[in-house]
Amino acid sequence: MRTIKTIAALACILLVSCHSQPTTSVEKIEALKKQVQSDAKALQDLDDTYFPKLQQDFLYCDSLLQYLPAEQVDADFAQLNLAQAYMGQFGDVKPMMQHKMDYLLLQLDRLKSDAESHYLSDSLVLVYLETEQRVADTIHAQLEYFQTRLQGSEETFDKLKKSN
Numbered sequence: 128m129r130t131i132k133t134i135a136a137l138a139c140i141l142l143v144s145c146h147s148q149p150t151t152s153v154e155k156i157e158a159l160k161k162q163v164q165s166d167a168k169a170l171q172d173l174d175d176t177y178f179p180k181l182q183q184d185f186l187y188c189d190s191l192l193q194y195l196p197a198e199q200v201d202a203d204f205a206q207l208n209l210a211q212a213y214m215g216q217f218g219d220v221k222p223m224m225q226h227k228m229d230y231l232l233l234q235l236d237r238l239k240s241d242a243e244s245h246y247l248s249d250s251l252v253l254v255y256l257e258t259e260q261r262v263a264d265t266i267h268a269q270l271e272y273f274q275t276r277l278q279g280s281e282e283t284f285d286k287l288k289k290s291n
Contacts, residue, residue: 152252156239159256160232163263166270167228173274174221181214181277184284191291203287210280217273224269231262 149155189207192200238255241247247255 152242152249152256153239155253155256156235156242159260159263160235160239162267163228163231163235166263166267167225167232169274170221170224170228170270173217173270173277177277177281178214178217181210181280181284184281184288185210185214188284188287191287194291199290206283206287210283213273213276213280217277220269220273224266227262227266231259231266234259 149158185207188203192204192207195203238247238252238259242249242252
């Protein structure tokens with residue numbers, strides 16, 4: 128049993144060490160840029176493919192309320208209102224998130240250029256990069272929030288459709 132744990136630990140160490148971590152400022156900037164681009168794609172996918180279906184499902188489920196028994200209407204209506212609030216919030220915040228990501232990518236390109244040309248010292252580049260990382264982390268957290276909430280809304284709609 129102990130040998131299996133030792134082998135597993137060594138395998139984990141090898142996997143981690145094989146994944147090269149960015150070491151230079153430029154590599155760190157590129158890594159952050161890839162993260163932001165990935166989040167931008169996920170946001171666009173959420174908006175293009177997932178959100179329209181949710182809107183259709185919401186309208187369908189809303190129309191079903193008139194056929195439900197009175198005691199079920201209140202609970203389902205509250206769930207629909209919550210889902211509608213999340214969808215409205217996403218619709219309001221999505222353009223701002225997209226703008227922030229576009230601007231962040233521009234800033235990262237500028238920072239990379241300044242790092243490559245040695246216009247900024249490595250230590251100053253890292254300070255700016257830390258700031259950009261916080262912005263990227265905030266945007267990523269917002270994206271995860273909406274993915275979770277909209278997925279929950281989808282589950283609510285599926286449950287309402289199945290119950291009718």
